[in-house]
Amino acid sequence: MTDTPATPRRRGAARTEELLRVTLDLAAEVGYAGLGIEAVARRAGVGKHTIYRRWPSMSALLLDALSRVWASDLDYRDTGDVRADLREQFLRSGLALSSPPIGPVYRAVIAEAQADSTLRATLHERFLATVEQRTLDRITRAQRTGELTAEANLEFAAEVLCGTLYYRSLLSTRPIDENAVDGLLDMFMAAYGTSTRTRAQTSHAASCETPQVGAEPVPRPANPRLSQTTTSDPPSC
Amino acid sequence: MTDTPATPRRRGAARTEELLRVTLDLAAEVGYAGLGIEAVARRAGVGKHTIYRRWPSMSALLLDALSRVWASDLDYRDTGDVRADLREQFLRSGLALSSPPIGPVYRAVIAEAQADSTLRATLHERFLATVEQRTLDRITRAQRTGELTAEANLEFAAEVLCGTLYYRSLLSTRPIDENAVDGLLDMFMAAYGTSTRTRAQTSHAASCETPQVGAEPVPRPANPRLSQTTTSDPPSC
DNA sequence: TCCTATCGGCACGTGGCGTGCCGTTGACAG
DNA sequence: CTGTCAACGGCACGCCACGTGCCGATAGGA
Incomplete structure (x- = not known):
């Protein structure tokens, strides 16, 4: 990725952001196994203190990363x-x-x-x-x-x-x-449901294409990012 | 039963049974945290080999214990x-x-x-x-x-x-x-369900007539706070 | 320019894992 | 009764991650 080009060795809040990103990258690569404080620290080229100063445990880090x-x-x-x-x-x-x-x-x-x-x-x-x-x-x-x-x-x-x-x-x-x-x-x-009792049509949805055109479930709403703040916004289902 | 008075030091298959029991006991006492091979071995007064000879990992032991x-x-x-x-x-x-x-x-x-x-x-x-x-x-x-x-x-x-x-x-x-x-x-x-549209009466078996009057005949929409009652009624009728 | 909090690096003690080794035990065979 | 041998308990090792302490370096504000 676009790792820090030069070496702005240390910052205060930017490190937090970077550590969250590194945690996600690491999780994506190695999965849960091998996902620990030391692994994140090594990956980020960071001392463990830098992590412990921000989160009391790996769990807390993971929660923030997940948010x-x-x-x-x-x-x-x-x-x-x-x-x-x-x-x-x-x-x-x-x-x-x-x-x-x-x-x-x-x-x-x-x-x-x-x-x-x-x-x-x-x-x-x-x-x-x-x-x-x-x-x-x-x-x-x-x-x-x-x-x-x-x-x-x-x-x-x-x-x-x-x-x-x-x-x-x-x-x-x-x-x-x-x-x-x-x-x-x-x-x-x-x-x-209140509409037609048999809205079901159990499975076999693949047999015929979705007739709806206007309300095509194409997931392309591309919600405008309201704000990219680090505030832990609540997710949805 | 409080057995193990003497020390029938070692057996073959009876050890397996005992280890499963010890694992369950230990899990009941300390929960998941602190539940490991060494803990089971210590609790059972057993060498770790005796466990590893039967199960390749703690997970396998847990699966058998769960069964x-x-x-x-x-x-x-x-x-x-x-x-x-x-x-x-x-x-x-x-x-x-x-x-x-x-x-x-x-x-x-x-x-x-x-x-x-x-x-x-x-x-x-x-x-x-x-x-x-x-x-x-x-x-x-x-x-x-x-x-x-x-x-x-x-x-x-x-x-x-x-x-x-x-x-x-x-x-x-x-x-x-x-x-x-x-x-x-x-x-x-x-x-x-096929029985009418009147869904949801907290059906206490049609076979036995429950004199219980607290039963809700209709799903009260006013479902209030989740009243956390811990096993108030016996399931059997 | 100096000051100071933050930083990276290193090391320590703890504890569990999985394995190897060794002397012991007891079930079974003869 | 005795010999045999596999299973056993105990111990120790290397490994690794955790959480903490210490130290010198560094950067950003005063």
Whole structure:
């Protein structure tokens, strides 16, 4: 990459930025295994103190690194079609969760969280619960517009939707492909959708191309980066 | 039983059994943190070789230990009421996943699986997929008896049901209580149940009349704060 | 220009892993 | 009763990562 050209040997806040980037690069290359403080320090050409001065543990570093890449382009769209919006977002999130930068870091955090209940709570509060909340917001709007039944318990629905995706990407060995997302949405819409009872059309979505043209789920919204500040923005599902 | 009075110094296969038991005991006491080969060896008064001769790594030991305590709880009942059977099983599994013997071991395996794709595949095949399969079997029978719609995609349904439970118990911080299980089953039955549209009465088995009046006949939309009750009612009726 | 916090480098102690070696033990064969 | 041999407990080693302490160098502000 574009490593520091000369050698502006040391800075205060720029180092923090660089260390986060190095952590993500390292995670993308070597995965969770071999991802430690010393590895990051070596990779960045940095003393371990420089890391410990910023984060108390590897877990904290990982959380910040995760915020950096998991926060940005993750808001749900609202085209008026819940199912399409959810589908687009789920596919995008599923891809992200399985891809080099985010996947390994997420795995690392989850692994360490198994031995640290405090970290587990932080992980849940800072990421999982936030993701559920975004999902809940989106389907709540759909409920208000009449796309979903009024008596649907959307809190649980949001958890089920997000939980299934996390389960599949992090615990299962199956990929989050269109088939999986459609199956999940089939069940969700069958339960709480108000339009045509049989919106399902179980799987086999690949047999015929998506008829929709106007609301083509082409994920190319390219959300304008609101701000690239290092503030840990909440992610979405 | 407080055995091991004397010192029946060494055996062949009985040692294996004892080591599995010690591993579970140790996991129940110290949790995932501090659960390693040396810890097990010390606890069992055993040389590390005695462990390495049986399992190539801690992960393998944990998998075997997990099999020992997790295998017996996998069978669903079949009372003729899918929802009641699922509910009972989910509550039982949720309690087990959060309790000392199984919970910590499960967490340990999941943590190590994040760094080892082979272990992840084994974990999925040996446990997660098996649980899904049992669930699939049960709801498939329900589909045949007409309790579930014929066009329901039960494979995804089984994954959603199990995945949500695993997500909640292992990644989330919320307990698997009756509220959660009922919410999950509400969605499942609303999607694929055939019995009227009135989804979701906290069905306590139609077979036995529960005099309980606290049961909610209708899913109150006013689902308030997640009231975290710890196992208030026995699942059996 | 000087001052000082930050930095890189190095070393230390701790602790778990996985392996090798050695003397012991006990089940089984004769 | 005795011999044999594999399994065993104990010990030690090298390795590596962690978290900390110390020291001289450096850069950016006063």
